[in-house]
Amino acid sequence: MPETARRGDRVSGTRYGNRPTMKDVAARAGVGLKTVSRVVNGEPGVTPDTERRVQEAIEALGFRRNDSARVLRKGRTASIGLVLEDLADPFYGPLSRAVEEVARAHGALLINGSSAEDPEREQELVLALCARRVDGLVVIPAGDDHRYLEPELKAGVATVFVDRPAGRIEADVVLSDSFGGARDGVAHLIAHGHRRIGFIGDMPRIHTAAERLRGYRAAMEDAGIEVEPSWMSLGVTDPERVRRAAEEMLSGPVPVTAIFAGNNRVTVTVVRVLAGHDRQVALVGFDDFELADLLKPGVTVVAQDAATLGRTAAERLFRQLDGSLVTPERIELPTRLITRGSGELPPAD
């Protein structure tokens, strides 16, 4: 019976299509396996001459340590996971980058995934990250029930939620003061004489959206203004529906003189709608965005700092891993009203 090559057969010390291992390096350098390990990890106890021989063998074979095996042995992966809604959203880019910088400072890599605002996909992603044994997780939740994370928390996976709180579990949260920010933004419009103010926001099942709506209501109530149902549009995000919602508010039976936009995508769409109108309508948006200052008029916004949000969360994560942090906490970062013109327009009835 003729022998055929099988996976695992060795040819001149290296496996077919596979990578050289420490064993191969050891054989080539004429030293023991552990000595190679010591050199690779910069551990003491290797004479300069031996080290040189090993380095040469590593170079010659193009050896790279297999971190999967290392992880298996050591238990830490030096990587953290980030689950967010959509990396293409300008709000999350800087956030992700901030998390990455902190991770890098701690020698960790960042694995990230977009949930597309789908709770199921969020869970799928988070569990995939856990299966890869990330040391920690930064999650911008899409769903509102995170009990599926309980075994992970128990197993010591550091976890921080960002932008929105975790559902039904105890965990660290870092978020912006959506309620206060929205209330201040709407109050700002009221202070400039507006009473008929529209609100366009995301689905209230999203925590931030609900909080911003609550802020809107609170500001209106504080001013003794009764809110017409037709002034509120909830759960619309895609440009076309935002456009329709805005048009309806502007031409309804009780037309608004100002609009509060619940997030940057909505704001931008509303700006587009208003650009097509001749009537002056005031606008305040939640979330800053690039070029807001260059539009005519400049767009007044309630700004939250995505990078700080990410940095704060990541730092807490690594403090959890240190062990210097135990009790879950809720950290709320203040927002900042930036006036640029659009929010200071007087009502035009």
Add this chain to the structure above:
Amino acid sequence: MPETARRGDRVSGTRYGNRPTMKDVAARAGVGLKTVSRVVNGEPGVTPDTERRVQEAIEALGFRRNDSARVLRKGRTASIGLVLEDLADPFYGPLSRAVEEVARAHGALLINGSSAEDPEREQELVLALCARRVDGLVVIPAGDDHRYLEPELKAGVATVFVDRPAGRIEADVVLSDSFGGARDGVAHLIAHGHRRIGFIGDMPRIHTAAERLRGYRAAMEDAGIEVEPSWMSLGVTDPERVRRAAEEMLSGPVPVTAIFAGNNRVTVTVVRVLAGHDRQVALVGFDDFELADLLKPGVTVVAQDAATLGRTAAERLFRQLDGSLVTPERIELPTRLITRGSGELPPAD
């Protein structure tokens, strides 16, 4: 001698601070180790009753398969790496997202890292990803020598370069037609009567920057225009220096009547500078950006599609992994001139 707990001691089947393993699940379910593996991987040959018992044990213990061990055994990680310049840059967010979507369609996770345009950091990141044995790499190179990747390529790591070509190695590349785009953009300005046209771009050691500069020169030469050295500003990116460069071009001995901006960050800064001037200066920018249409005047740009760039690259990557792709290729995607007003302003001398 009192016994003290050591790492490795077992308490009711689970290790301290560690996670349950298949062995633990097997013990609890009263089955063999391999049977658990079969259930977890949906392999056939398990009776419904046994499967139920195993599932219950998994549930009860909160077991998650350890993918590090799995990878070690199987050789594939079902993850790909993406190295780009800066995730916070609006050009890379959509690109990253597009790569992620393709990866997801192939059941792979995305690990990404920002090189911050630093060749050393790029190499460090790429090698860290290789150590984690990603199946493939999408790289937006910062450096111009990628020979360090040779062992990886030989070992079968699928690799695609995006936006800029690889240096000194043979590899797949997907990029935009920077030269043609810039030439067309500048020609557009020339067609509208401009002859004194400024160019502000990134360091020429960056391939795209060099190509765009080449396009600028080509368009000028085609029109028989001699370029004044003071019209070109190379290697400036940070807002302050771009601002100074623009001001100098506008007020120099031979002031320009139009500016071609080499990338979106430069374009935005130039828009800011021009907003502070009363003299009308034409502007064409490379790269589209959000809200370019809402500025007054709208900003004419040479648009490249970041998402398509990312998608194309990722698709090639997985075709490499299929084995259906062998020879490295260079794919150049066309750019598109979008006229919005700023590029059609006549020269104001």
Add this chain to the structure above:
DNA sequence: CCCGCATCTGACAACGTTGTCCAGGCTCTA
């Protein structure tokens, strides 16, 4: 009633690394 076969299950090795521990050779001192 027993054999053969199909079906289900488990023991065992291997993946590539690191931690533990011991051997051998060296230096230093009494």
Add this chain to the structure above:
DNA sequence: TAGAGCCTGGACAACGTTGTCAGATGCGGG
């Protein structure tokens, strides 16, 4: 010069999973 102590290097097991292979079980037919 012998003994103690240090330094370097290597053998071996373990991490948690999957592939291989053989054993156990049950069933139907001769």
